[in-house]
Amino acid sequence: MRILAAGDHFVAPELFVRELTAEIGAGHTVTELRLPWPLTPFGPVAEVDEASGDEDTLLEALDGARVCVTQMAPLTRKVLEGSPALRLVVVGRGGPVNVSLEAAAEHGVQVCNTPGRNAAATAEYTVGLLLATVRRIPETSAALAAGRWAGEFYTYGNCGPGLDGARVGLIGCGAVGGRVARALTALGARVRVYDPYAAPEALRAVGAAPVGDLDELLRGSDIVSLHARLTPETRGLLGARELALLPEGAVVVNCARGALLDEDALCDALGSGRLAAAGLDVFAVEPPPPDSRLRSAPRLVMTPHLAGASTAVAHNAARIAAAEVGRFLRGEPLAHRVV
Template sequence: MSRTSVLAVVPPQVGGREAGAGVALLLADRADVTVVESTDEDPGALAAAQVIVTALAPVRAGHIDAAPRLEMVQCVGHGHDHVDLAHAHRRGVTVCTIASSGAEGNTVAEHAFALILACAKKVVPAHTALARGEWALDRLRPGLTELAGKTLGIVGLGHIGRDVARKAAAFDMTVLYASPRRAPAEVEQRTGARWTELDDLLRAADVVTLHAPLDDSTRNLLDARRLALLKPTAILVNTARGPLVDSDALADALENGRIAAAGLDVFDPEPPEAGSRLLSAPNTVLTPHAGAVTRETLVRIALAAVENVGRHLDGTGPRDAVRPR
């Protein structure tokens, strides 16, 4: 019986060959796995691949066309914006995420709250001031705020957004959410989240946190017009994808004090360019797309991706197949 050829693409910034070796080991009993750090690295392995496992590495139309045997692209994560979904669909290639596994939900939700709290309590400027010998309480005091009694607006109530909503209850926050499709009543009851239109959410929320997928309909979802709807005391947090927000418009809002703060784990592009205005904008807390890379989560993500590939190989049918909108 012939073995399936799998190409595991794991860029250096998300673990490289060492992390890829773990994926290969998990699939060793049922597939021949080639580990690379770029989709372009080994044209022969790409041409032979029946399955591509990608950890944020681009899989573009040219890659799909260069892999005539390709049946499946498995994304190691919730997002799929690094894969040419429309071209894969035209070619009859199944593209899957690990969305229903919940592997990333808890840790990304924790990271979102870490950024929210850091912004609300001005942790970064307080630390920086103390480290340079300044007792900055008088300067920082006017901007300090609390979460209890405030309104949290969640953009995208998928698995991660639901985890965020549940955690918000512990902070005694009112939770609103905006999503193209309203969640089932059971989900709203379990999370305590109330649906509203996006513009209304932005006007009402004290904290806005983004958990929407990136596609053509959500790129620059928060543009200059929508950012202008936020309260001047609002905190914006993005742990989803950088291009959900117009970077220059956000920098304008921060530089001109039109919003209070921003906590950003994702950028456009990644890593951000050296001259990016967001790197020097005031009242920001910045982390390097670290929300889903805890020790525990990386194991869960790899296992979920490998399990889904296994479902494809044994004919059970993979979960979390995505289609172009």
């Protein structure tokens, strides 16, 4: 059987090949393709989102392949229509947004994802970004690197608040939010969660108190961290009205999806001093354009969508994907089938 391992510079094609060999042996033809992400940002390709590479290159690489394992390849309608042998696509990420699911169903192509591969890494990074933002670590590091012993950051008005006793509000509490809740609780924070889809007993199990109303959560949170999925209902979830509900001097952190947060409203709140600081790893447009207000906003810590980037995540994605290919070859039910 012919398999295409369409990796990139994070989940490399050779990593897919290694895990595939361990799972199904070496008696198959595995072709490698390396996509340019993340050295080149992902983006829409035809009708799919967050993809890397182009349709024609992928079509050529898929010639005769029955299986494709990938993270970012653009499995568009054009690609699926032009790959009649293809029967399985396994996407090494939580959501197969780079696959035209409707076209896959029409052409008899099963699609799987790899849920949970980066939950631990994203939770770790969220806590790290939160700490860096609250305790002003990037600013003080930059001052020292520039040769200035910034003693003013030890004054009461300039040092950041601690987490011990802080009121932290989490918006969403799935695989990532639950880990964040446990970690922050261990650091002494008082964690509350707004998540209309989570059972209250599940939230209490991770040390968080459930809150039934978003406005109530915001009014009582010194720190807010976003962990919701991006849907039509959650797009722009935190806008000017919602940010104004936060206590003066609050901190906002977002490692989920950029479009959950109104960036102009955030810049206004930072500029007025109403928000003490913010930390962003995700943006409505990635990378933010040169004229983005975020680039000059005060007390804003920004990182380039790195929360899910760890070597463990890359190995997890390849391993889970290879396991699905093994099930497919053995005729077993697929564990993470989407289509």
